[in-house]
Amino acid sequence: MLRVLCTEFGDPELLSTVEEPDPTPGPGEVLVGVEAAGVSFVDGLIVQGRYQVRPPLPFTPGAAVAGTVLAVGDGVDPSRVGGAVVGSIMGYGGYTTHAVLPAVSAVPLPEGVSPAIAASALEGYSTLVFAVTHRVVVEKDEWVVVLGAGGGIGLAAVDVAHGLGARVLAVASSAGKRAAALAAGATAAIDYTDLKDGIRAATDGGADVVIDPVGGPAAESSLRALRAGGRFCVVGFASGEIPRLPANIVLLRNRTVVGVDWGDWAREVAGPAGNAALLADVVGRVGRGEIHPPVPVEAPLADAAAVLRRYAERTAVGKYVLVP
Known part of the structure; x- marks a missing residue:
């Protein structure tokens, strides 16, 4: 097997690719031949040692994989061999050609959902589906403002909110990112200039919900633009500044401020079975055409550092997957 290895916290350029013997699944586990590994902004934070979860060194980054079950451990139905699955490794281990997962965490892929789509959508869409099923209610025709709307989380937020019948105002820093958000279903798009007044003008007086994966000064401006009873969802801090x-x-x-931390819920509350049910909900929505993750850009494992750099510099539009 090949896997990307982080031996010290720091710049993504410090990552290396190593070859090792293929792993063997233990009791209750499956071995997945990885066909696509999701890449996220959070992966870069973990590699730099700037995330709340600091895995012991050395480790392999990546929280989402999709592929084919190659082997099963004791206690797992052998008929699962050959099945297409997607799974969350909850933090790290995904940038590899072979991944061992608990069998309960390997969710069967619906027909027509490719491994690349599933792996790229898993983190962003799981966060947003968790948000709208566990943390906040979004009603039809409400105005939902999405900050950082051209990134992976932002585009997922646009798609999920649009699918619920909301009117979506996308906020993004470049024309290309705003165009991507409009293509994903946003009703309108603006930049960060005079953000409070811009949101109020575009939403007929104020937003009902703000989805904020960015943080920084935009957070307070958009909070002030909420109408009565508005909900502000704290999803992350891609700007690097916690407001x-x-x-x-x-x-x-x-107004209400709501924290949205799918990872903590999956680890500490739901457990593997509960999180697998959420993932099944996500890929089921994809399979039924209720949400529409974009086709990701594919890159080889050797390009992991370059892809993480694009996310860190906020130059990535949409999602990437590593294809072993």
């Missing part, structure tokens, strides 16, 4: 949201603005007009 200090003023409590008085939350109090005024009965």
Whole structure:
């Protein structure tokens, strides 16, 4: 097998690719021949040692894989060999040609959903489906503002909100990213200039929901643009700056700030079986055409550092997968 290895926290360029013997699944596990490994902004933070989860060194980055079951361990139905699956490794281990997963975590892929689509969609769409099924209610025709709408999480937020019948205002820094958000279903798109007034003007007076994976100054501006009863969803801090949201603005007009941490819920609350049910919901929605993840850009394992650099510099549009 080949796998990408991180031996010290730092720049993605420090990653290397190593060859090792193929792993063997243990009891209750399956061995997956990886056909696509999802890449995310969070992967880069983990590699740099800047994320709340710091795996022991050395480790292989990557939280999402899709491919074919090659072998099963004791206690696993042998008929699963040859089946197409997607799975979350919850933090690291995915940038490889062969991955061992708990059998319960390897979710069968619906017919017509490719490994590349599944692996690229798993993290972003799981976060957003978790948000709208466990953390916040989005009603038909409500205005949902998505910050960072041209990135992977942002495009997933646009797609999920649009699928729920909401009107989506995409906020993105470049014309190309705004165009991608409009293609994903956004009703309108703006940049970050005079953001509070821009949101209010585009949403007929104020947003009902803000999805914020960016943080930084845009967070407070968009919080102030919420209408009465508005909900502000804290998803992440791609800008690198954690905002200090003023409590008085939350109090005024009965606004709500909601944390959205799918990973913590999956690890600490749902467990493997509960998280697998969420993943099955996500790929089921894809298979039924209820959400529409874009076709990702494919890159070889050897390009892992370059892809992570694009995410860190916020120059990536859409999603990437590593294809062993």
